[in-house]
Amino acid sequence: MQVKVLGTSFNVKSYLNELTSETSVIKGSVEVMSKQRPGEKFLLKTNEKLVLSNNEKRENKESQPNIPMMVLKTLTYAEKDSSVIETSWVENKLAFDDESFAEVALKMERWYAVKINFKDKHLEHVHLTGSFVNENIQQALEALQFSTNFHYEIKENIITITK
Numbered sequence: 001m002q003v004k005v006l007g008t009s010f011n012v013k014s015y016l017n018e019l020t021s022e023t024s025v026i027k028g029s030v031e032v033m034s035k036q037r038p039g040e041k042f043l044l045k046t047n048e049k050l051v052l053s054n055n056e057k058r059e060n061k062e063s064q065p066n067i068p069m070m071v072l073k074t075l076t077y078a079e080k081d082s083s084v085i086e087t088s089w090v091e092n093k094l095a096f097d098d099e100s101f102a103e104v105a106l107k108m109e110r111w112y113a114v115k116i117n118f119k120d121k122h123l124e125h126v127h128l129t130g131s132f133v134n135e136n137i138q139q140a141l142e143a144l145q146f147s148t149n150f151h152y153e154i155k156e157n158i159i160t161i162t163k
Helices: 085-091 101-112 121-125 137-144
Strands: 002-005 009-013 020-027 029-033 041-045 048-053 070-074 094-100 115-118 127-132 151-155 158-162
Touching: 020 029, 020 041, 041 048, 041 070, 085 094, 094 101, 101 115, 101 121, 101 127, 101 137, 115 121, 127 137, 137 151
Parallel strands: 115 158
Antiparallel strands: 002 029, 009 020, 020 048, 029 041, 048 070, 094 127, 151 158
């Protein structure tokens, strides 16, 4: 996607291995153009987020029918302190709100420079809410264990999650 800045504070999240890319506007506006819909422009304003499917990165489109091509949403605010989840990284905070363990694991992989593998695929679908500021990976995993029943093993920078 292309993003044109129109005097604003915004965030773009786009990683090669993820099914979606996001543009979030904190203040002001941005213009977004999608490669999947050439010629169309989407004007995002304060508190709006556009989530685009990275369909060319999907191996099997039929196996993921619940992911729309694009969705306009509002920003996600943390219940505890009203901070914006999409830009929490700017404040050196790893935050997530009602996200699957698999999505949280992807964030943790980037945040802590580790690889996380699930032995029990059921755990990938458990939804989590929380944030970490100064916790190391072991402290973060121990905190997640308070809300979800799982075990983990760390060998160098590879973490295995089991039931």
